[in-house]
Amino acid sequence: MIKVRDILKSYGNGESRFQVLKGVSLDIEDNDFVVILGASGSGKSTFLNVISGLERPDSGKVFYDGKDITALSDNEVTLFRKANVGFIFQQYYLLPNMNVDKNVKMGADLADNKDYKTVIEAVGLGEKLHKYPSELSGGEQQRVSIARALAKRPRILFLDEPTGALDEETGRQVLDYICKLQKEYDFTIILVTHNLNIAEMANTVIKMNSGKISEIYTNETKKTAYEIGW
């Protein structure tokens, strides 16, 4: 269970100081599928970075099962990330000089996961083990980054606009893989997007507006990627 309390975060100082997060509090249940919606610049990515331990808030706390990660040292936060979280970004950020197998191994090694090849197969890339990122399509690259994140067996998966660079059909495929794998491996999903359709796939939807949560609701019935039809 993740508890977020009164997060404040600003950038710059003096005249150019800009308050990005203005007091955000939130509870997230284990194995939930949370979508964070909001306009561009509303602070979604910043919020994601803060609760995943990539950035420190100016004030406020983030508890994972009662443990406050904002109180940890840099090395401890790194260890926390190593043990608990996976990331997927819009830009994929695969390692260009390494093939699919090695890219996924980057995640797998952190959890000492010897049998990471099943994850590569689960995202449908079993045939492309030895391809380099530059030889893959955008959708395939994003699937590699999913495999990389899941190979480290995270408890929480953070996704920042995972389908932002993909066309509708490919985006749907990618989301479908993520949902399928959540059932298989059990982890919490926290996904940031400004695509309203994707919100229908989630259990919990959080709307952000200029640095604050403006609305939280729960979907009665979760739709699959194919049912949302965007």
Next chain:
Amino acid sequence: MIVGIKNASKLIVISIIACCAVLVCTMFLNFYFDVRLIESEITSELSMVFYNAQVSTAKVVCFVSGGCLLLTAVVMLLFYIKHYIDTHKKELGILKALGYSNIKIAKSFWAFGISTFIGTAIGYAGAFFIMPWFYELQNEDKMLPEITLNFHPSILFYFVVLPTVCFSALSVYYAWYKLKKPVLLLLKDNLQVVSKPPKHRTEKNRELSFIEDLKRSTLKSKKTLVFFIVFASFCFSAMTQMSFSMKDLSSEMMGVMMLVIGLVLAFTTLFLAITTVINGNTKTIAMMRVFGYSQKECCRAILGGYRPLSYIGFIIGTVYQYGLLRLMVDIVFKDMESVPAYKFDVSVMPISLIAFIAIYEILMYIYSEKIKKISIKEIMIE
């Protein structure tokens, strides 16, 4: 022009190298020419002997320090230019895609000539600044008639004009050669790995951890950097050790000069190489940090592979300086009665090695702090 102001600052490296090489070479060559001019004025036998010794020393230094420095500088400049253009091929590709002609883009690379010119000109001027004092020192005992400082246009031509023209032409040519490739290849991130068939790996290789794998692929992906690192340690090793031997073979001042120049060359190269390694791997490091790899692991993967190479460079440098001095002593002092004894200086090597290790590790530490600061925010803004 592609080589903008921001990039131009990186070209300072070229100026520094060119400056060092030209400074030393001009000084000794000019002295050599001038000392030859007074041969006819020598009357006494004793002066003649001293004169011969002076000419021989000037020759040794010209060959050993000047020649080796000049060669070093040329090699480094070639690699630097190649590397610079290779890493800017994306810009080349974009301009090409926009419809600029190959020649028009390539021409902008003449700026390398400017930095060479700045360097060589400063080196040349600097040499004339030091020379009066240097001449004085060489003839301290007044054994020889007054050696007058003359201006030799040929030196100006060979050390300033020629390098400027050559390096300009070469850069333009290399950029043009690169530009002949299709636009897409220029724009792609890593064309060197594309279409390489998967290698047959032994079972043992497959067991490598990700860190080890990354270490290897970092080394493999930029071979020029491997050269740079080996070269930097080679320079350090050869120049520092040679400078101690020079002290006995010619004069103290030359020893000091070699030392300073060796250090400058080694530092610039090492700095350049490691900065390039880190900048080229910012994304990788940021991603590793995001996933929870520690700072130590990132360092090991990205920089660790270069350590053995730098030791290899050091060994090559040691052997090289010994061989070179041996050769020079044998050839140049062949006809002289009092051949200075030259032996491998066993005590200097460990000192030089320890200094090298200390400097290398300090640099690594500084860079590991730099790695620590790399965050995902940085690469997201791009």
